[in-house]
Amino acid sequence: MPLSTLCLHCGMCCDGTLFTQVPLQPHESGALGQRGLPLTTREDGAVVLPQPCAALNGRCCTAYTDRPEACRRYRCQLLNALAEGEVSLDEAKGVVDAAHARVEAVARSLPPPEGGVAAAPASMMRRARAEAAALSPEAREALTQAEAFLDRHFRGRFRHSG
Ligand code: SF4
Ligand code: SF4
Numbered sequence: 001m002p003l004s005t006l007c008l009h010c011g012m013c014c015d016g017t018l019f020t021q022v023p024l025q026p027h028e029s030g031a032l033g034q035r036g037l038p039l040t041t042r043e044d045g046a047v048v049l050p051q052p053c054a055a056l057n058g059r060c061c062t063a064y065t066d067r068p069e070a071c072r073r074y075r076c077q078l079l080n081a082l083a084e085g086e087v088s089l090d091e092a093k094g095v096v097d098a099a100h101a102r103v104e105a106v107a108r109s110l111p112p113p114e115g116g117v118a119a120a121p122a123s124m125m126r127r128a129r130a131e132a133a134a135l136s137p138e139a140r141e142a143l144t145q146a147e148a149f150l151d152r153h154f155r156g157r158f159r160h161s162g
Contacts, residue, residue, distance in 0.1 A: 002089050006082055010096045011059035013076060015122040016052035017103055018154055022070050023048055031066040052122060076154040095153050102146035109139035 012018050021040065024032070029039055029047045032055075040050045049055075055063035061071070075083070082092045100121070107124035119127075128135060128143045135143065 003079060003083060005089060006079060006092050006096065008059050009093050010099075011056065012096075012099065012103075012122070012150075012154065013074060014051065014053045014056045014059075014061065014071075015120070016126055017099075017122045018076070018150060019051055020126075021048040021050050022053065022068050024068050024070070028066075028068045032063065032068070035063055035066060037063065052120075077156040078153050099146075099149055099153065102142070102149050106139065106142045106146050109136065109142040 024039070024047050032049060033039060035055070037049060037054045039047050041047050049068060055061055061067055078087070078092055078095055081087045082089065103121045103125050106128050107121040110124055110128060113119050125146065128139060132140070132143065
């Protein structure tokens with residue numbers, strides 16, 4: 001089953017499009033810290049790997065052998081559907097393409113970043129969430145459409161906020 005093929009086409013559970021952080025078990029921070037990955041301590045004391053993940057290079061995990069248990073176990077709804085044979089690889093890649101297009105639509109709907117330096121669509125998506133209250137109607141609609149698509153095809157009941 002070409003599951004990794006789909007993930008290498010996607011990367012959205014690592015680049016900050018779907019989530020803001022990866023929870024770590026206490027023994028996992030050492031190896032990740034030795035790799036130079038920045039870790040964050042939340043207000044509740046939990047150490048997490050913030051997203052976009054610094055281990056992500058393009059759509060590849062460069063910390064694959066040391067990746068946290070949460071990363072090893074995680075499968076989005078679409079990947080589960082592919083694993084169960086409910087969708088073909090081509091169909092699943094089409095869903096990923098449609099998700100990327102919605103995230104890019106959000107990025108296009110925002111004013112350019114200060115300095116005019118282009119930012120990755122996932123980064124613009126996070127900016128849209130952070131500035132949701134001040135978005136133009138067009139940007140708000142694009143964000144609503146993108147979040148609904150991501151919920152429906154990827155996050156499902158595991159929706160994260162913020
Ligand atoms: S969001 Fe799903 S398809 Fe995309 S990289 Fe993560 S597990 Fe793979
Ligand atoms: S450690 Fe690897 S699998 Fe986990 S979020 Fe980072 S890039 Fe993704």
